[in-house]
Amino acid sequence: MNMKIDDDDRIIIKNSVSTQWPAVQCGKVNLIALILAGVVILAIAGAAYWFLFREDDDPLSSGSTAALPLPAHYLSFKDMVVNLVNDETYELHYMQLSVSxxxxxxxxxxxxxxxxxxxxxxxxxxxSSWxxxxxxxxxxxEVLRKKLLETVHQTTGLSLIKGVEDVFITNMVIQ
Known part of the structure; x- marks a missing residue:
């Protein structure tokens, strides 16, 4: 510690550690603080993006065991008509089908x-292959119904088709 007496007989005490802090070390401290602040801001931004823009594939995976599944939505493909061939008699049959x-x-x-x-x-x-x-x-x-579900899943170019859970045959008439 340095002690000096000024003109008014006051004692001025200077701490030698604070007066001799090199400017280079001050710059390093500022750089480290700036880097840490940047990392914290990126972490906050990443967490905010994840919470705001994620899409849950499983509504029960949010951690809440009391969460209810989302309501089901159906889209029907009605009155599809295809030819069926009888392999034994080679007679032609028609099938009218509705699928949801x-x-x-x-x-x-x-x-x-x-x-x-x-x-x-x-x-x-x-x-038509049936x-x-x-x-x-x-x-x-039942096997054929599952094949219809696989067909919907394998339809190319449709990114959200993986959200289709099931396919139901709602009407079938064979003639």
Whole structure:
């Protein structure tokens, strides 16, 4: 410590540590504080982005066990008619079918509505590959229904189709 007496007989005490702080160290401290502030701001911005713009695939994964699943939305493809061939008699049969697609995501429902022709085409291609004998057996119909769901999932160019949970056959007439 340095002690000096000024003109008015006052004692002035100077701390040698504070008076001898090099300017270089002051600059390093400011640089470190600036970097830490930048990291904190980036962390806050990243957390805000994650909370505001994420899309939950599973509504129950938010941590709340009391959360209810979102309501189901359905879109129907009605009165599709395809030819069925009987492999044994080679007779031609007709099948009229209505299918409903279920999703819980509004964005997915909108995208399905916007791409109905593409999905309808894929469904008709799948339906036309069915055989008369397959359709007449109830156990086989469940397998065919699952094939329709796979067809919807595999429709190319539709990013939100993964939100389709199930496909239901709501009407079937075979002639």
């Amino acid at each position: 697609v279920m999703t819980r995501k509004i964005k997915c429902l909108e995208q399905i509505k916007n791409n109905q022709p593409v999905i309808l085409n894929a469904l008709l291609e799948q339906l 055989k008369f004998q397959e359709v007449m057996i109830p156990e086989k119909r």
